[in-house]
Amino acid sequence: MRIGVDVNGRRREADVEPRTLLSDFLRHDLGLTGTHVGCEHGVCGACTVQVDGEPVRSCLMFAVQAEGRAVRTVEALAEDDEELHPLQRAFHDQHALQCGFCTPGFLMSLEPLVRDRPDASEEEVREALAGNLCRCTGYEGIVRAVRQAARETR
Amino acid sequence: MKPAPFRYEAPRSVDAALTLLGEDAKVLAGGQSLVPIMNFRLARPATLVDVNRLDELAYLRKRDGALHIGALTRHATLERSDMVARGWPLLRQAVRQVAHPPIRARGTVGGSCAHGDPTAELPVALAALDARFHLRSRAGERSLGAAEFFVSHLTTALRDDELLIEIEVPPLPAAARTAFVEHARTHGDWAIAGAAVVLAPGHAAIALLGAAPTPVRAAEAEAALLAGGGAAEAARVAGARADGDWRAALTTALVRRALEEAGA
Numbered sequence: 145m146r147i148g149v150d151v152n153g154r155r156r157e158a159d160v161e162p163r164t165l166l167s168d169f170l171r172h173d174l175g176l177t178g179t180h181v182g183c184e185h186g187v188c189g190a191c192t193v194q195v196d197g198e199p200v201r202s203c204l205m206f207a208v209q210a211e212g213r214a215v216r217t218v219e220a221l222a223e224d225d226e227e228l229h230p231l232q233r234a235f236h237d238q239h240a241l242q243c244g245f246c247t248p249g250f251l252m253s254l255e256p257l258v259r260d261r262p263d264a265s266e267e268e269v270r271e272a273l274a275g276n277l278c279r280c281t282g283y284e285g286i287v288r289a290v291r292q293a294a295r296e297t298r
Numbered sequence: 299m300k301p302a303p304f305r306y307e308a309p310r311s312v313d314a315a316l317t318l319l320g321e322d323a324k325v326l327a328g329g330q331s332l333v334p335i336m337n338f339r340l341a342r343p344a345t346l347v348d349v350n351r352l353d354e355l356a357y358l359r360k361r362d363g364a365l366h367i368g369a370l371t372r373h374a375t376l377e378r379s380d381m382v383a384r385g386w387p388l389l390r391q392a393v394r395q396v397a398h399p400p401i402r403a404r405g406t407v408g409g410s411c412a413h414g415d416p417t418a419e420l421p422v423a424l425a426a427l428d429a430r431f432h433l434r435s436r437a438g439e440r441s442l443g444a445a446e447f448f449v450s451h452l453t454t455a456l457r458d459d460e461l462l463i464e465i466e467v468p469p470l471p472a473a474a475r476t477a478f479v480e481h482a483r484t485h486g487d488w489a490i491a492g493a494a495v496v497l498a499p500g501h502a503a504i505a506l507l508g509a510a511p512t513p514v515r516a517a518e519a520e521a522a523l524l525a526g527g528g529a530a531e532a533a534r535v536a537g538a539r540a541d542g543d544w545r546a547a548l549t550t551a552l553v554r555r556a557l558e559e560a561g562a
Contacts, residue, residue, distance in 0.1 A: 145306065161303065162303075162304060162305070162306030162346070163300065163301045163302070163303055163304060165300070165301075165333075165337075168300075184299040184300075184337050185299075185334035185337050185338065186330060186333070186334050186401065189398075189400065192400055198374070198400075198403035198404075199399060199400040199403060200400050200403050200404050201330075201400055201401070201404070203333075203337070204329050204330055204333040204334065204404065205329060205333070205404070206306070206329075206333075206348075208306055208308070208348075209308075209329075209348060209350060211308075253399070253400060271399075271485075272399055274398050274485050274486050275397065275398025275399060275400050275401065275486060276398075
């Protein structure tokens with residue numbers, strides 16, 4: 145099927161099979177390999193992207209369902225190639241990643257929180273990241289990073 | 299971990315969707331339960347009827363005191379609605395326990411009900427609220443209560459040619475208080491047991507999560523409360539519905555906590 149999707153502000157067209165997952169479309173058809181694929185059944189959160197501004201699991205959507213929608217991936221988080229997004233910089237500062245496999249999913253899940261609710265309590269931050277698994281950090285650094293980025297955004 | 303091939307249809311109207319439904323077709327709503335089981339190839343529908351373009355089913359309306367929830371309403375929309383929080387606080391209490399924000403952004407109220415998982419939160423809350431489920435097919439419409447709609451584990455009364463259109467929730471009784479309590483091994487994981495309660499003068503509703511193959515009302519416990527029994531007694535009666543000592547003890551504790559939270 146022919147689909148047209150706005151990906152990171154650019155209209156992209158492609159022929160896809162209906163069964164192609166959005167995650168595979170982003171990685172294989174568009175070469176946007178910043179979106180990582182972990183469990184492929186909605187548990188780990190590694191593949192989280194934003195569709196029309198909401199964080200969603202890209203392994204639980206078919207690419208054909210993104211027809212006419214706006215998809216945002218980790219590649220679009222920083223505004224230019226030289227500068228990290230404040231949340232990315234905070235992850236670096238606070239040791240919120242080690243192997244980094246889960247990081248794009250965390251960033252795309254948490255960026256709306258930093259943007260829309262910079263006053264969120266620690267409990268709300270933990271609730272917002274509860275759908276993403278990290279096996280390296282123990283989450284403490286991730287919580288600190290979100291709070292740092294939120295402070296800088298306020 | 300990739301789905302088997304299927305024919306994909308994305309109708310733009312309910313009428314068009316109804317002509318596509320049938321034996322080998324499966325309705326795709328939010329996909330947060332269906333797509334994982336398709337990725338595992340536990341489900342291999344020949345045709346997928348994607349209802350996500352049916353904007354006519356994405357609504358929350360209050361009419362004559364009742365709440366009308368279009369089947370395509372997202373969990374996140376229900377969660378953020380002030381009208382729902384004011385008039386039907388049990389729904390917000392329940393929806394906040396559903397998985398995680400990215401799942402709630404896609405998952406739909408209708409999809410959660412049509413999936414028929416007895417450990418899903420919203421069906422249990424809707425059973426406690428005496429909700430009606432409105433179904434439509436090319437042959438006509440019918441409307442069922444929770445006790446008829448939920449048939450067994452992952453099984454509802456929906457026929458292959460029927461679509462869940464709307465869930466209608468009557469107004470709460472005056473001065474009602476509600477609570478939703480569940481136990482899951484980790485936050486956002488599938489709940490093992492739980493309870494939704496609605497208490498008001500002369501009114502008691504207790505619905506149980508995970509105690510039976512469907513969401514179920516604890517009618518004997520409701521009667522015990524209305525006859526003047528305390529929360530502890532009602533909780534014991536309700537817990538006795540669950541299988542096994544551990545699940546019964548857990549259900550008893552959760553029902554008691556929910557009743558106390560709702561002021562019993």
